[in-house]
Structures are given as structure tokens and as C-alpha cells.
Amino acid sequence: MSTLLSVNDIHTYYGDSYVLQGLSIHVDEGETLGILGRNGMGKTTLINSIMGFVPPRRGAIHFRGEDITTVSSFDISKMGIGLCPQGRRVFPTLSVRENLLVAQQEHDVGYRWDFKEVYELFPRLGERAGQRAGSLSGGEQQMLAVGRALMTNPSCLIMDEPSEGLAPMIIQDIGNAIQSLKAEGLAVVLVEQNAAFAVKTVDRVCVIANGKVVHESSPQELWANEEVRKTHLGIG
Amino acid sequence: MTTLSFTNILVLSYNSLSYAAILFLLASGLSLIFGVMRIVNLAHAAFFLFAGYLALEFYNIIFGSLSLMPRIIQLVSWTLLYFAWRGLNAYVAPRHAALALLLAYIVLETLCSLAWGFRFFELFFPHVPVKPVDRINFPGMMAAIVVALAIAALCGMFIERFFLRRLGQDTLSQVLVTIGFAFILQDGSLYTWGGDNFMLKQPWPLNFSAVVWGLSLPQYRAFMIVIAVVVAAGLFLGIERTRLGAIMRAAVDDPEMARGIGINTNVVQMAIFAIGALLAATGGVVGGAFFGVYPGLDFEILPYAFAVVIIGGLGSLGGAVLGSIVVGFIENFGTALFPELSYFALFAPMAIILAIKPTGLFGKG
């Protein structure tokens, strides 16, 4: 399998705060990668760097072999990276349908994802199509965020803490959705604090601490590795 | 204090509404630009004036070569329609696009036909004598308006792209740079068109008044109200009902996230500035046939635009509608009832509203 997204030794700062301190990851086509780590370790910063929100000061990011380190966010999105951000960040004053509508992009090839497909994946969204996104429940907002990312017809979907603040039932639904996306061959980067959820879902995990990858393995190995779990994930 | 008869109140209300219409055209752009980009655009009224001059200029050019111009307009409008079709298709449902363009075509074609002597209006207004010059007045004016608006919008885009965008969110710099542009537009207009006071021609048949229940109501005032209502409805529909509008609102809600799903917020901002300038320009052209076009008009009218957005709240379309109606009525009734207080009639309530609710009646944040 060929590499879809590769991040090579990036160093990212927020102002003076040195967040990513030489981090490298790669994602293969069709693969589901879990990125774990405690709060404040740089997971979201990694995503912001990939998306071009906060470009790294050093290092390079490639997508399908193209250097996207300094490309602007909207072009990165158009190249096929879909973002489902932390905290959902749906557009609250837009209706559900409009949230999906604004994300729709014109592609030369046909659309895989359109309203119909998204509503099939998340029937709840179809029921609430005319409702203002701000008035949705957390779980529905999460579905909308995923749906919105899918509307851009990405070949790589980045999900930042989709389980955050959701009830277990909903987390289950989201997990199922990810499974079905995976089955279609979509590459997924799943950033999670909720290790248990991530481990069930992904093919491979990276653990980040203090802006570096400190552990990389299959999810089963990670779950078995008491030490990594204790120092980098839980509080035990 | 003067007392008013019932008829006077009716006429005053009509006048207030028509004044509010111009104010709305001016202030809605200001409000829009602020709402989306947080820019206080002090050059806004300069667009109002500038467009008036442009319309005047193109009106004269068109009338300079009567025989050819209508056909040229027709050609240009067909070309524009073609590109509009392509552009619209990307954003609205095909049947809506088709409907919009069909309407536009009928309007344009009617105008052009009028120019060739089609006595459409004479069928309905046989009592009004039509002079040959009147017949081409309307399409000529419309064509002039289109060109003027387009140029004003381009200027707006230019200023946004090369100046305001580079300033970031620094209010003070924005204020001073836009004042600088106000100076340049104002003095540039003076340089180009001289200091004569002009008045755009009111297109026939709008330059006479209709008599309703014994009140004579100038039709041009009705025309101003209609234009404002159409623009307000168009803005509302455009912002609330189209994909472009949704994109704009998304860019306001969360610009970073909007970029993250592939929306080029730079283009959106430029478009919004262009629309803002376009609205001011529309006001300028419509108002130019009513107020006149003369140097200094911009700084005279700017405080009123501010009054509207302050009262209505910045960045809210409904607020702009309400604000302009409030200002229109206060200005007309205040001046009629308390002529001595006409300068405070406006600013005193504004100060009070701000003191109570610093973000205006409808303001957010």
C-alpha cells in the first residue's frame, strides 16, 4: 500500500509555546490510524499543522506526494483531506442541510458523497435537515461534523476526538460509521483521548507525548502494554 | 412645535419611507461589511457618491451615440447573461438559475426594445406625453447604472484585496485607511467631474407624481422604496437561501473551519466587500436622481448611515431595515415637528440607544 499522508519531523509553535517537537507520522491509503495521548500533548496541534491552520516552522507534510506544508487550508481541503475537528465546530447559524451544502465541492470525477449518502449514513441528520445546527445535540453535531467532512469527498478523513463529551450509545454509532467508511477504503486518522474507543476502531496507533511520537504499534499491543498506558494515556 | 394634519402625516410617512429606502441601500452595505469582516468602512459613503458620478458619466456617454448604444448594450447583456448562467449553475438549483435569468432577459430585452420605439408605456399612460428622448431614457439609465455599479464593486474589491486585507483586525488602521480612500475618491471625483452640482435624470415615467386619494405622491419616491424592498428581499434571499449566502454565513461563524472544508475565505471577503460597495453604489445611483450628485455629499450622508447601523445594530440585515426606517421617520417627523431640534432629532436618540445597549437594538456580541 502506498503512503497517502506523511508528516516528517515537524516543529510547530503557538506563539512562543513549542508544541510539536519533531513529530513524524504517516498514513497509508485505506488505513485507519489512531493517534492517542493525553490532553495538551499536541494532538490537535498536529491536526492544525496538517490542515494548514498553524503551519509548522520546520519540517514537511506531504499528501499524495505533494508538499502541502505551506498550502492554504482551503486548498488542502480541496486536495482531499476532510476534517472533523475537535469540538465539532459546526456552523451554528446554518441549518443542517446548509452545513453540508457549504462543504460540497466540485470535483471532476463524480461525487461519492452527496446529501443522500450522508443522510443514509446518519439518518438523524436527514430528519433534522432544516434545523439550525447550533440547536442540535452533541451527538447530532458530531454526526453533522462527520457528514460535513464527507461532503468534501475526502480520500483521507481526520477526526479529532469524535467521542469527546458524547454518551456511549452515540460513541458506538460514530464507531460504526467509521467502520463502514473504513470498509469503503477511506483512510481515517482518528485522534482520541478515549483510548478504549480508539483501540477498538483503528488498525494502528501512535501515542504522542510532549510533541513527539513515543509509541507506535498495533492497538492490541498497546492495550497490552501496561507501561505506555500508564505513563502516556491514563492516570493510573 | 408644529401640528400636522392627517394628510400631512400620510405624506410625511410616505416621504419617510422613501428616505429610509436610500438610507437602507447605503447602510446595509456598511452593516454587511462590518458584520462579516469587522471593518468600519468610512469610505462607504464615498462609493455612494462615486457611483453617482459614474452613472452620470456613462449616461452621458450612452447618450452621446444614441443609434448604436442600445444594440451594444444588448450584446453586452447577452454575454453577461451567458457568464451569469455558468456562474449561477454552480451555486443554485438549475431551475432557479433558469428562472432568474429568464426574468433578467425579459427585463433587459424590454429595455432594449423600448429604446427602439416600442410604445409600451404609452399604452398604459396615454395621458402622459412622451418625448422621443424619454423613450430611451430608461434603458439608457439602466445601462449606465449597470456599468457604474460594476466599476464601484471592482473598486471595492481592489481596496479590500490590496489594502484592508493586509491590515488584519486593527480597527484604528482600518478607520484611517478608509478615511484616506474617502479623501481620494472624493477629491478624485472632484478632479474628474469638476465641482458642478449634477442631478441624474429621473427615468421617465418616474418623474411625475401619482395622485392617490387626493394626495400627490411622487412616483420616484415609490421607485426608491421598491428598489430598497427588492434589494432587501434579494439580500435576505441571497444570504439565507443560497449556497453562496450559506458560505458567507459559514465564513462568519467560523472562518478557520470554513477554510478547513475548502471555502476560500479570502474570496468570500472580497466578494462581500464588493457587494457592500455595490449596495452603496446602488444607493448612490438611485439617490443621485433625487439628492443630486455633488462633492461633499459623501461626508454629509455618512453620519446618517452610521446612525442607521448604530440604531439597528451592526452586521444585522433586519437591523439595517429597522434602523433605516427609524432614522427615516425620525428625520422627517422630527424636522417637521421640531425644526429647531432637527440636528439632535437623530443623534440624541442614537446616543441614548448606545448608552443603553452599546451594540445597537439588533446588534450581536
Place this chain on the structure above:
Amino acid sequence: MVENLAEKRRIFIVLGAFVALGAVTPFLDLFMQSLVTEILVFGILAMSLDLLLGFTGLASLGHAAYFGVASYTTAIIMTKEDWTWTFAAFQWADSLGLGLFYIFIFGLVVALAFAAFFGFLAIRAVGVYFLMITLSLAMVIWGLAYRWSAVTEGDNGINVLGRPSLFGISLESEIPFFYFTLAVFLICLGLMYMFVKSPFGKTLVGIREREERMQMLGYNIWLHKYLAFIIAGVFSGVSGVLWTLFNLFVSPPDIELITSAEALFMVALGGPATLVGPVIGSAIIRSLQQFISIYVERWPLILGAIYIITIMLGRLYGVEGILGLFGKFRKPAASPETPEG
């Protein structure tokens, strides 16, 4: 002592410059003398705005209001004979050689009263809203000047027929009045300098930099801003009184929006939070207006271009005004991004 050497040198240079100005001016022609005087008058206005804009971070677009009420008050008490008591009091004070004090006290009290009232309305608003509320309040003053013609003579403006003398020294001619203005200017500069160096002034800078932190350090933000607003208004009033004495004529266009905007630009051009910078701004703007208009008919165009170019260059290269240009070589640019939340 804590006050460092560089600061002492700066004070020395500035004072030296004004002493030099005082020495050179009598040798200039009459017009230049009055130009220098005018620059000083507007210098006070610009400095007072700097207290708000530069030191407190409040961009007011209505600063001409207090300038206006003070200058109108001055003109009114000096000319309105039918307002018996103010005029009689002025006559009496003038006969004692104290007319100027009377004018200043009266003008400043009125400016203070207006600033206190308007500040009360405006301080709650922030950012753009503050800008707009100050703008509209200043429009009220403008409307008052225009419309209350029983007092302000409306559009005609008020002609003041002469300047009161100071302890028997006539200020009618240019040079004495220049020295008088220079003295008032230096007093204002001194007071404002003390003010910005005082604990209160430092507090304002803190508020400008980080309001929520100042709150957490136990400061009553509203009160500090409010007082700063009033103080700036009073100094603006000083400038207004001087303007009436200088021009001997006041009319509504003196206090319209453009005057406020010009004051803002003087501050931005000279360098905010520098006190002396705005004076340089005033010198540049006033001289430009007097000189470009002689040679170029299209001077507003040039002025507009200067506005834009200055601000754009300042923004692109991170320079704050002309004085900032000198500091530029010392300090690296700041990066105002926020860390991950």
C-alpha cells in the same frame, strides 16, 4: 535611582528642542510663527488623544467634541454681552489681568463636564462600538454648535475681537501669543508626562495591554478608563481654548468628524503612546495642509494617499508612527498568536 539614564536624556532632548523652538520662532516670518503656534495648539489635542489611544487603547473618533465645547465656551464668554454674568465676570477678571485664567477655568470645567457625561455613556462600549458611540456623541456637539444659533451663532460662527492680556502683557501680536502657547503647551506636556509616568498612567498601559489580567490584579477597569477619558477630555479642552484665542473665530466645521479623524491620524503618524510623537504628527499634518494647498490644488488627494501609505507601511513593517521608526531597530516584532486552548 530607578529612572534610567536614557529616559533622562530623552527628556533633555525634548526640552532642548522646545527651548530651541522658542528661540528660533521669533526669527521666522509672521506666518511661520502662527503656523508653529497652530502646531502646538493641535499638538495638545493630539497628545490628549494619545492618552486615550496610545496609553489606554481606546480609539475615540469624537475627540473634537471636548475641543469644540471648550473653544465655543471661550468664544461665548468673551463675546456674549447679553449673557450678563459670564460676560461681566470675564470683564472683571480681565480688568484684573486674570481674564485668561477665567477663560481657561471656565472652558476646562465645561470640557470636563461634557467629557464626564459622554464618558459615562461611552466607556461601557468596546472596540468598534466605542469608536461609533464617540463619533455620534461628537456629532451631537457639532449639531449643537450648528443649530443652537442663539448661543453659537450657528453657521456664522463666533468672532472674538481680541485676546485678553496676561498680567498686563498684551497677547495680541504673534510672538507674545506664541510664547504663551508654548508655555501652556509645556505645562500640558509636563503634566501629561507626569501622568503617564504615575501609577495611574502605568495602570492605563496595563489596561491597554491586558484588561482581564488588570481586573485580576484588583483594578477597577471601568473607573480607570473613565477617569482617563475625562482627563483626556480636559486636555483636549485646553487645546480648544487655545484654538479660540489663536484663531479668534470658531464655527461648526472646526469640530466636525474630520477634526477628530485628523487628531487620530496625528497620533498614528507620530507614534502612539509616545506623547511627543503626536506633536510631530500635528506638525506634519498642519504644515502639509498649509503648504500642499499652495502648490497643489488636489491636496486632499495627496493627504488621503499619505494617510494610506503611512498606515500601510506602518502595518506591513510593524512600525508604530515616526517615533516607532527609531525604536524599530531595537525591538523584534511580536507574535500575537495564542497557545493551544
Place this chain on the structure above:
Amino acid sequence: MKRKFITIIAALGIAFSAGFGSAQAAEVRIGFIAPMTGIFAQIGKDMSNGFKMYLAHTKNKMGPLDVKFILEDSTGKPAVNVRKALKLIKRDKVHMFIGGLLASTGYALAPVSNRFKVPYISPVPAADDLTQRKLFKHFLRSGFTSSQNSHPLAEWAYDQGYRNVVTIGADYAFGYETVGGFHKAFEARGGKIVKKIWAKLGTKDFGPYLPQIPKDADAIFTLMVGPMSLAFPKQFRAAGFKMPMLGGVTSADEFILPSMGDEALGYVTASQYSAALTTDKNKAFVKEYQQRYGKMASYYSESCYTTGQWVDLTLKKIGYKPDNTDAFLEAFKTIRINAIRGPVYLDAYGNPVHNSYIRRVTRVKGDRLGLGVKPNSLWNLVIKTYPAVGQFWKWPAKEFLKDPVYSKKFPPCPHCK
């Protein structure tokens, strides 16, 4: 930094004093203040062009003297006028300054002229009191007072059979005085002013005022300035009013006329000048002005041209000694000119006495009289001439001056509803 700044200021000062400061005997320095930017820019151009045209005729000389003409932009604001006057007096050391536009400018500039003992000649500012109750020794007028032409117009209106007239005027001194003059003379004849409306200066939308106009009045007397003059007749007619329109000079002068449309037809105004005067002098003047500046001559340009002539004649009378201010002031008042507008001389108070023309706006087919003005233009055709009209009309000066200056309150309006 500071030092450098001082040096620059000083250097500039020295440079300018060297350039302009030194006075030479063989020149007369004339300052001219007019708005060259802002709302009134074009009027300012008309004014300066009129004066410049005179200088062009005399090849920039007045007798043996070279004329040094210094034009300053007043931007139309009284305070700036004062600043510029000070500049002209102090830096350019002018022998006299001419100009100003609004009545308020006249009130602002007259004291300046007195303070520095430099003659100020007002070709346009028409403030009544400057030649009536508030005389300034150094103030001279070559134009007119606001109410001067209103008095004969009132007489004419009465003669037309108008009895009930409503007035609408711009809410400032020029408006009060022009309307006041009409009011006083009209009621003196026995007519009635039934309503007086004051529209704030710069009114764009007359919506608040139009409903207040009684529909049954015989005529309306207006005093509009600048853009108001354009907007008013249009909105007035559009609101369905059919009554005849009378007006003060600025309501339909030659400056605004080319921009007006059919709504202005029949507008009757009074002035000491009309571009449509059929005298040879005027025809030559209009034609040349049109050729030089591409515009119709207006009373602004005529007045300033005549002022140039007047200054020239005065200098001649005092032997071309411009430094002799007192002699200049005296001589100026004794000159009689056969000007473009007709014969002119000053009364005892220093105000011109000249013909007052009642003019009606008429569209004239073709190029009228071959003057080169755009065909089918509107012209102020003279329909009646009142010769030698002074500022006090038919009243004796002493009696006239017992009344206060025309204002909102004077004359009182007994018939107003």
C-alpha cells in the same frame, strides 16, 4: 529627531520668507480666497476664473504695477478662510484680499481685515449687516447684500397679482436675509406671507418640508443654495405643486442652471446680473468666458471680474500706490463703473447700487445669440429691470436701519398659520 524637525521648520521658514517676504514697489499683491475643494469648489473656480479673466485682459498688470495674484483654497469653511487670510496678510503681505463665499465667511473675514488693517473686498459674501449695522472700516463690497434684490422681486410679485406667498429658505444668515427682504417689501406693498419654512442647510430630501407648504398659496419664494437648488424644484414639482416659483439669486443662478431640467422652467429670480443680458459687454463676456473655461458665466464670475476692474480703477485714482491703504479705501468708494452687469457705484455705507434684474428661467432653442453655449440650454431671461437699486430699496437708510437685521424672527410674520 526633534532637532532635525526644528531645523526643517526653520529652514522652511527661511526659504519661504526669502521667496515671498521681500516687498517690491512695482507690484500689487492681491490675495484671493475661494473654495477650490469641497462642496463649493466649482463656485470657487467661477470666482477665481472671473478675476483671472480680468487679469488676462490687462496682461497681469494694473497700470504700471505687476499684479501678484495669490489664490488660496478656503475649502468653504469659515475657519479656514480666516487661516488663509492670516496667511495672505502675514506671509504674502498682500495689499488687499478678495473673496469668500458664504455670508458667514464675510462675517469671519471682515474683523480680520480690520485687525490687520488690510482691505478686504467682498465680491460674493452678501451678509447684510457688513454694510448696514456692523460696519468695518477695511471692509468693501463689490457684490450685493442678500436682501438687495429681494425687495424689487417682492414688488414685481405683487404687481403680478400674487397676494398670498409662502417662503422656504435655507436655514442660515443668507437665507434669513434674502427671505426677510422679500417678506418686508412684499408685506409693505400689502401682500401676505402665509408661511415661512426654514430648511436646514444641505437638505437633500425635502420630504419633511413639502407637506407643510399650503397648496392654496399664490406663489412660493425660495432661497436655496448649492445642491439644494437642484433638488428642491424637482421634488417640489414631483409632489404635485403647480404654483409659480420665485427665488433668491442662488435658487436658479447660472452656476446651477446647466444641471437643471424642465422642472425649473418659469422660475423667477432676481439678481444684479444675468448671463442672458443682451448688452454687448455682457455678450462679449459670456462668449469669452465660455471659450476660456467652457462654462456659462455666472454672477460669481461677473462679480469677481468687476472687482478686478474696480481695484484697477481705484489704484489708478490713487496713483498706483497700493501701500496707501487709507487712500485706497476712500477712493474705492468713489468709483463709478460701467460694469458688465450695468452701472455700479457704492452708497454711503459702502454697498453697491446697481440694476436689479427680474429673470425667468426659459429654455432657448439653438445657440442663443451665437455665444457658444450648449444649444437648448436654460437661460435666465430678463423680464424686468429695476434700475439703480440700493440696499435700502425705497426706505430711507436711517429708518431702515432702525429695524434689526433680517433674521428668523424679523420681520415678524403676522399672517403665518
Place this chain on the structure above:
Amino acid sequence: MTNGQQGLELESVTKHFGGLHAVEDVNLRLNLGERRGILGPNGAGKTTLFHLITGVLPLTSGRIRLFGQDVSGWPTHKRVALGMARTFQITSLFPKLTVLENVLLAVQGLRKMKMVMLKPLYKYKDVYEKAEKLLTDVNFWHLRDQEVRNLSHGEQRQLEIVLALASDPKVLLLDEPSAGLATGESHEMADFLKSLDPGIAILLIEHDLDVIFEVVSHISVLHYGEVLAEGPSDDIRNDPKVQEIYLGKAE
């Protein structure tokens, strides 16, 4: 008035933003000299709680007592005057001022002389001495003339606390003092916090567990705006509910 030992007491503190329940019925007590940590995942309402305690946000319901006094409706600056101080998660210093000026502002915050307008600040020797002492204590005196924006992030985080200490608070609220620090710096920060005057009661929000366990004795765990668990650090460490929030439920 309950007892003299009482520092900060929250009673059913609740904050709703529209429909969002940011903080729900939180009861918390911090005695003088006590050190307590607040744990919780992102969005649990920790910073909102601080805003409520300091009065930046108004309460929806509930009551806050400081040293026995009900301060629920008080503005921030009055609460601070009672002896409370706080640091910010996002560094909140005066970037364009020097280190010394930063501290001086903090020192004069609770003194009456802050209203003096015409006497230069440098004439107040006592203020300077206090500032010098504070800076010397943390070995920052040599940095006094540096502009704060030129300091390293770690130094800024430390200065953040120095500013809070300047008013000699008895209750100190620390919002993630180690945010954005590298591992080594976090340890320094923990040591620094431990070295503070033991008389100061500290309420600490922190993600860096090493820091929190080192510094505090008691922990409250916040989840969805509610207190999920409370108790001594070691108990919390092993609490299965807390484990679940952090790791997710293991099957």
C-alpha cells in the same frame, strides 16, 4: 461565618450558557493553606469554574464565599482585594512591558497609590522593593528590563504566577501553569509550585498529571460541569470512574 480556616467555599455553583450546562451544582471547599487540584477532560468546565470564582462571569445560581464573606455578586476587583489571585491558562501578561513593569503593576494593584496621577511611580520605593523581592525570589531580577514578549514560554508561565503572588493572596487559583511547557520545564514548574508559601491555599487546574500529583493533596474531578469524584490524590488515581473518563471503558 463558619470558621477562621475557611478560604474559598462554593455552594451549588451553577452556570448555564443558554441550553449548555457548563457548570452544574458544584460544591467545593478550599481551606487556608490547602492545595487542591481540579482534573477533568477538555470542556469539563474547569476554566468556566475559575471565571465564576473570580467574578468574570456571573453565576446562574449558587453562592460563593471568600473568607466567610458572600462575594457572589461582587465585581472581580473587589474579590481580588479580599486576597484572591489567579493565573491564566493562556499566558496573560503585559507583553510590551518589561518584566519589572509587569510586576510593579501587580504590586500596586491593591494599593491606594495606584490612583495617584501626578507623582511618578519610581518615587514609590516600597513598591519597587516589593517587586525586587518578588523577582529575586524566583531569580528573575536579571531579566527585569527585558520586554516580556522576549522571554521564553517557560519564563512567561513562571512570571504569570509571580504576578499573582504580588498581592500576597491567601487564595491562589492556577489555571494550567504548565500548559505548553516541555517535560523538563514541567518538573521545574512543579518544584516551583511546591516552594510557594505553604500558607497560601491553591486551587490548581492541570493536565500534566505529574505536576498535579506532586503539588496537591486533594483532587476534584470535573466532568460535564459536575463533580464526578472528590478525595485524596491517591484515591482519585485509582478511581475506576476517573479511569474511564480518561481511557474509555475497557470491555
